[in-house]
Amino acid sequence: VLGANRCTYADLRSGAVRLLEINHTLPTPADRLHLILCQPPAEDWTADTLHGIFKVHVLWRTKEGWSGKDTETALGTEPA
Template sequence: MSGKLMLILGGTQHLTAELATAAEADRTCLQHEAVRHQLLAALFRAGHKPQDSSIVDVVRPGERGPIICEVLPAGHTSYHAVRAGAVRVREIGQVTGGTPERLHVVLTSPPDEPWIPDLVEQVLDVSVVWPSATGWQGPGSSSATGTERLSN
């Protein structure tokens, strides 16, 4: 094995460990867990079977690869927090195997500014969604909740 490949593999192992530690810490937030389970329930209702993971909050098979959803802790709704969550879900996409079909950051409440979801999607190709009293909001909410095939 070349030195460069060993360095990449070692980096991937460290990244995976860091992502698992971060996921474990996030799951101590009760609001995070409530939204994560709300999303899991929406996926089950839409006929999907999300998979368990120690590094990502919600992952389900898509037609062209996994659909990955990372729930941010309560209060992480500023642009900087959402951008950091988008980078994290991109890192998760690199270590989960296969090319992700779609990446989502899930907030526990609406973003601080209405322009945040569009900018994060445009710059990082990660959609931002959040629960509301009437369902799920944000670009890509049908992909995150698995209802995209139901609305066709």
């Protein structure tokens, strides 16, 4: 989870690298990695770019709930 005002590409890239480092140290690596933001990314292209490069999903809060790639899977709300 990145704190308030940490939504630029540089912030997200740093968070993704940290997630990959942590995942590398786990006895059983996670199947999916999710970076959670307090607000939408500063640049529209960053979430897709981060996923394309690092395979890290980026999610952020909206007034209606959550946004980002595969939010249903990340939040466990996928229809059965």
